Amino acid sequence: MVQEPWEQTEPAEPVEPRPLGDPVGAEPPSTTPAAIPPTDPVNAPQPKTVRQTTRAGVIWTFTIVAIIVAILLVIFMIQNQVQTTVTFLGFQGQLALGIAMLIAAIGGAAVVAISGAVRIIQLRSRANAAAKRRDR
Secondary structure: OOOOOOOOOOOOOOOOOOOOOOOOOOOOOOOOOOOOOOOOOOOOOOOOOOOOOOHHHHHHHHHHHHHHHHHHHHHHHHHOOOEEEEEEOOEEEEEEHHHHHHHHHHHHHHHHHHHHHHHHHHHHHHHHHHHHHHHO
């Protein structure tokens, strides 16, 4: 079977890099128990505990961040109540500056979200096509 470039191969054994000047045939330093100095079990460093991240924790974090952003947005809109004339594609109207900037930001976010979604769909379709070719 011909192996395609995108297919995974067995990883080679990792080679430990050697400092400059070390001869190629030199043995690496020993990690046998004799080479490791004994440690005092009472004063030995404790392993760091790894916290498990849960979906609920992530949701609460993003909820708090969203509330803070919403509060800052309301403050921005309250501080920018100056009426301004907005012209777009021949339409013209009076609008508060804060609200006009909010509408522009939402429009920009929508453009970014749409272009990101299109790119994700494109990458998924290419991955599915490659998987189908591989399965043949």
